[in-house]
Amino acid sequence: MKETIRAGVRVEGVVQGVGFRPFVYSLATSLGLTGLVGNDVDGVFAEVEGDAEAVAKFLALLEQQAPPLARIDRVTSTRLRPQGSAQFVIAASEHSGERRALISADSATCADCLRELADPADRRYRYPFVNCTNCGPRFTIVTGVPYDRALTTMSSFRMCEQCAAEYHDPADRRFHAQPVCCPACGPRVLLTDAAGAPLARGDDDPLAAAAAVIRAGHVLAVKGLGGYHLVVDAGSEEAAAALRGRKHREDKPFAVMVPDAAAAGRLCVVDETARGLLTSNRRPIVLLPRRPEAGDQIAVSVAPGNSHLGLMLPYTPLHHLLLELVGRPIVATSGNVSDEPIAYRDADARERLAGIADAFLLHDRAIHIRTDDSVVRAAGGREAVVRRSRGYAPEPLRLRHALRRPVLACGAELKNTFCLAKQDRAFVSHHIGDLENAETLLSFATGVEHFRRLFDIEPELVAHDLHPDYLSTKYAADLDGVELTGVQHHHAHIASCLADNDADGPVIGVAFDGTGYGTDGTIWGGEFLIADLTTFSRAGCLEQVPMPGGAAAIRHPWRMAAAYLAAAYPDGVPDGLAVLQRNDAAWAPVTAMAARGINSPLTSSAGRLFDAVAALLGVRDSINYEGQAAIELEQLADQSEQAGYQATVSGGEVVGIRGSDLVRAAAEDLALGTSRHIIAARFHNGVASAITAVCAALRERHGLHAVALSGGVFQNLLLTTTVTGQLAEAGFTVLTHSRVPCNDGGISLGQAAVAGARDRQRLL
Ligand SMILES: [Zn+2]
Ligand SMILES: [Zn+2]
Numbered sequence: 214m215k216e217t218i219r220a221g222v223r224v225e226g227v228v229q230g231v232g233f234r235p236f237v238y239s240l241a242t243s244l245g246l247t248g249l250v251g252n253d254v255d256g257v258f259a260e261v262e263g264d265a266e267a268v269a270k271f272l273a274l275l276e277q278q279a280p281p282l283a284r285i286d287r288v289t290s291t292r293l294r295p296q297g298s299a300q301f302v303i304a305a306s307e308h309s310g311e312r313r314a315l316i317s318a319d320s321a322t323c324a325d326c327l328r329e330l331a332d333p334a335d336r337r338y339r340y341p342f343v344n345c346t347n348c349g350p351r352f353t354i355v356t357g358v359p360y361d362r363a364l365t366t367m368s369s370f371r372m373c374e375q376c377a378a379e380y381h382d383p384a385d386r387r388f389h390a391q392p393v394c395c396p397a398c399g400p401r402v403l404l405t406d407a408a409g410a411p412l413a414r415g416d417d418d419p420l421a422a423a424a425a426v427i428r429a430g431h432v433l434a435v436k437g438l439g440g441y442h443l444v445v446d447a448g449s450e451e452a453a454a455a456l457r458g459r460k461h462r463e464d465k466p467f468a469v470m471v472p473d474a475a476a477a478g479r480l481c482v483v484d485e486t487a488r489g490l491l492t493s494n495r496r497p498i499v500l501l502p503r504r505p506e507a508g509d510q511i512a513v514s515v516a517p518g519n520s521h522l523g524l525m526l527p528y529t530p531l532h533h534l535l536l537e538l539v540g541r542p543i544v545a546t547s548g549n550v551s552d553e554p555i556a557y558r559d560a561d562a563r564e565r566l567a568g569i570a571d572a573f574l575l576h577d578r579a580i581h582i583r584t585d586d587s588v589v590r591a592a593g594g595r596e597a598v599v600r601r602s603r604g605y606a607p608e609p610l611r612l613r614h615a616l617r618r619p620v621l622a623c624g625a626e627l628k629n630t631f632c633l634a635k636q637d638r639a640f641v642s643h644h645i646g647d648l649e650n651a652e653t654l655l656s657f658a659t660g661v662e663h664f665r666r667l668f669d670i671e672p673e674l675v676a677h678d679l680h681p682d683y684l685s686t687k688y689a690a691d692l693d694g695v696e697l698t699g700v701q702h703h704h705a706h707i708a709s710c711l712a713d714n715d716a717d718g719p720v721i722g723v724a725f726d727g728t729g730y731g732t733d734g735t736i737w738g739g740e741f742l743i744a745d746l747t748t749f750s751r752a753g754c755l756e757q758v759p760m761p762g763g764a765a766a767i768r769h770p771w772r773m774a775a776a777y778l779a780a781a782y783p784d785g786v787p788d789g790l791a792v793l794q795r796n797d798a799a800w801a802p803v804t805a806m807a808a809r810g811i812n813s814p815l816t817s818s819a820g821r822l823f824d825a826v827a828a829l830l831g832v833r834d835s836i837n838y839e840g841q842a843a844i845e846l847e848q849l850a851d852q853s854e855q856a857g858y859q860a861t862v863s864g865g866e867v868v869g870i871r872g873s874d875l876v877r878a879a880a881e882d883l884a885l886g887t888s889r890h891i892i893a894a895r896f897h898n899g900v901a902s903a904i905t906a907v908c909a910a911l912r913e914r915h916g917l918h919a920v921a922l923s924g925g926v927f928q929n930l931l932l933t934t935t936v937t938g939q940l941a942e943a944g945f946t947v948l949t950h951s952r953v954p955c956n957d958g959g960i961s962l963g964q965a966a967v968a969g970a971r972d973r974q975r976l977l
Pocket of ligand 1: 324326347
């Protein structure tokens, strides 16, 4: 005789608004089970009753066959007394209690919806807002919790009868799909000129007219999922150059949207990992090496002087339709002027983009929260996130240890993200941007409030950078009734890498970046730390050099070349260096200023060392965006070159690397007429060898065998690959970033991990 049992099942994670209940319903009924399924504040609960074998099968398949957007954290089951229930039902939602249910990230249009989009017999044929429980907008339209249509920007659209029937039918793919809509009841697109006057009227298809705008070489502003894009024909030099001019963006590459992975493969080298990233439902921009032979298909002004291209595939039905109508790759860059935050509200977009866009493709579904496109690259067969935003946020990262008290981590200044964390979940925010102006600060503060409400987190502990002038530090200091904990910038980088790898340390942490406030008040950035999650000691660093003119030295790498050459040649810099000749007039005053220590703060920054060598090699004397000189130096390097320069590694309590040795070696090779490609490679190899040598010395001293690499300099794949190889060969375990950026976008996670660890060990 078969045994009848009843099991209570609880599923936690991203399980609401992703079609989980209908999935449970159909799984249970297909196995002949009775019972119920419902949503509550923790996620999804279910009770299943029937033959013991069928219940076991149900539990096994629950995780294996979960809907595509579900991310299951935990499934727990308990044995209940059988009730003799006759059918399986979907129970009403329960909204009381502490909220632990999660909100899904936005997701690219699924295959089923794309099929409907292309089917003339379907009622959503060519409808730019088709979506279902497996795809569509989520985070960007949610205004509050619980996740319900009334608390999304779809609340103003009343479902038609047909949509309502789908919405209420547990067997339908659109059961409780909150953004469900159709041409009869949902949002509409509108094409206007820059002044707001409609351009397509009556039977004119606004999308076809919009495509014509792009094909004619004009600039089109397109309202997307998390904000506005500025779009031009990627093959038109005239259009791309015009967009650059109007956006005041000189060299920073534009992202390009292509219809599918095959089109991406014609422009760039797409390996299996990259292909997976391109086609994932997160749909990030993927940085890919260009195929030289595909050069003429993409205008030079799209990514000037760059051997890589940022490609993405369409992620909304509107993008799919537009791309099909344009019939060639399009530039899709953020809708802003230079470094301002991306425009996402219609009135604001109209005002700020009026001087840039010739026409606007709008729609009437509001974007609640500004969310930029995410940027990733494939590194060593796995994903390395460069900017974690749309498609990723607000998915939590699991912390290795549950927090004692809820934490807010305020992040850094550039590429800011914040992180709210509770128990074992860390919600790293979408990309906020550079906290250098009032608008970004407002975006930061409203973002924190939004996350607090969505995830029901009342922070008691607040982590911040040590830099007293960062707006994020000031924000923390202004909060009432919370305990503050300062986390040194590079310690936060290493802690972020530990958290990214689910590790505790201690490790040898190598934090190489541009700028971070040191505990001694100087600017750090080429640091070797002995670190765990609570504390660190500075065990080594690049030898300090002056930054002549402070911030001016960041904007003008030739100034760093001057400072480094002065250190490399104490008896006088040799004549004939091209960098000196190019900057002849200002050279003497700048070196004199540095020598006298006037407005020349000392730095151990690795970013500045890369800048110096880039200027020395004539890559560039001034930059137009952060990291430009280093990026171009990496691309210049001949990757087949194996030799490397030697830097002196000095002993002492804090081990020093003499970076000026590398600059001198490069200058001498240059004087010998060695190719710049070879010199760039030898410099990279030299930095890698110096890192390995210092790690080996620290292993002797501290007995540590694990190295964590973090900081924006490790976005340099040539350096990271070389140093990772060397360290592994020397017997080290190497931790690198994957889920959060190695740049300052990952700082907030590290701060949260440090705050939590200090709290757990009662060190506060
Ligand atoms: Zn769908
Ligand atoms: Zn409808």
